Amino acid sequence: MYRKQQPKKWIQHARAHMKKGALRRELRIKKGETIPVSLLKEIVEAPLGTKVQGHTVTAKLKQRANFALNVR
Numbered sequence: 001m002y003r004k005q006q007p008k009k010w011i012q013h014a015r016a017h018m019k020k021g022a023l024r025r026e027l028r029i030k031k032g033e034t035i036p037v038s039l040l041k042e043i044v045e046a047p048l049g050t051k052v053q054g055h056t057v058t059a060k061l062k063q064r065a066n067f068a069l070n071v072r
Contacts (some may be wrong), residue, residue, distance in 0.1 A: 011071065023061075026055070026061060026064070027039070030031075041070055044062055044066050046062075
C-alpha cells in the first residue's frame with residue numbers, strides 16, 4: 001500500500017478554498033488595520049455561543065481565527 005504524496009505547498013491549496021477577508025468582515029475591522037492577536041486567542045478559547053467583545057462565537061469564526069493564528 002502506497003500513500004498518495006502530499007503536495008509540498010499545502011498551505012496554498014488550503015487557502016485556495018477560503019473566502020479572502022471573511023474573518024476581517026465578520027469582526028468588522030477595517031481593511032489595513034491589524035486584527036489583534038489577543039482577540040483571536042479569546043475567540044479560539046471561548047465556548048460556542050458566547051460573546052467575545054461583542055461578537056458571537058460560531059464554529060466557523062473559531063475555525064477562521066484558529067487558522068489566522070497558525071499562519072501569522
